[in-house]
Amino acid sequence: MRIKNHPILEDLKNRKKVYITVDGRKVEAYEGEPIAAAMCAAGIRVHRTTPRHNEPRGIFCNRGRCTDCIMKVDGKPNIRTCVTLVKNGMKVESIRGMGDWSE
Numbered sequence: 001m002r003i004k005n006h007p008i009l010e011d012l013k014n015r016k017k018v019y020i021t022v023d024g025r026k027v028e029a030y031e032g033e034p035i036a037a038a039m040c041a042a043g044i045r046v047h048r049t050t051p052r053h054n055e056p057r058g059i060f061c062n063r064g065r066c067t068d069c070i071m072k073v074d075g076k077p078n079i080r081t082c083v084t085l086v087k088n089g090m091k092v093e094s095i096r097g098m099g100d101w102s103e
């Protein structure tokens, strides 16, 4: 679900449509929106899993204060996706447990 007309925020029609990939899946996004917003609109709720119990985590505070939404973005781990804006062609990957530090 995506809010297309909002009385205070800019009309979505004025925004440029871009695409990102999330775990290899092509996801539509709009310039100026956070990665987490594009993922939410695409129905993707799990951003990472916990190291000890492998439990799913996603948006919690939605303002950059917790770390539940962290993901690997363009090769950089631990990026807060709720406060990081999309860029066309961005590669976003979920973090499983402690993540992959091989790069």
Ligand code: FES
Pocket (backbone or CB within 6 Å): 058, 059, 060, 061, 062, 063, 064, 065, 066, 067, 068, 069, 070, 080, 081, 082, 083
């Ligand atoms: S949801 Fe808390 S930092 Fe992103």
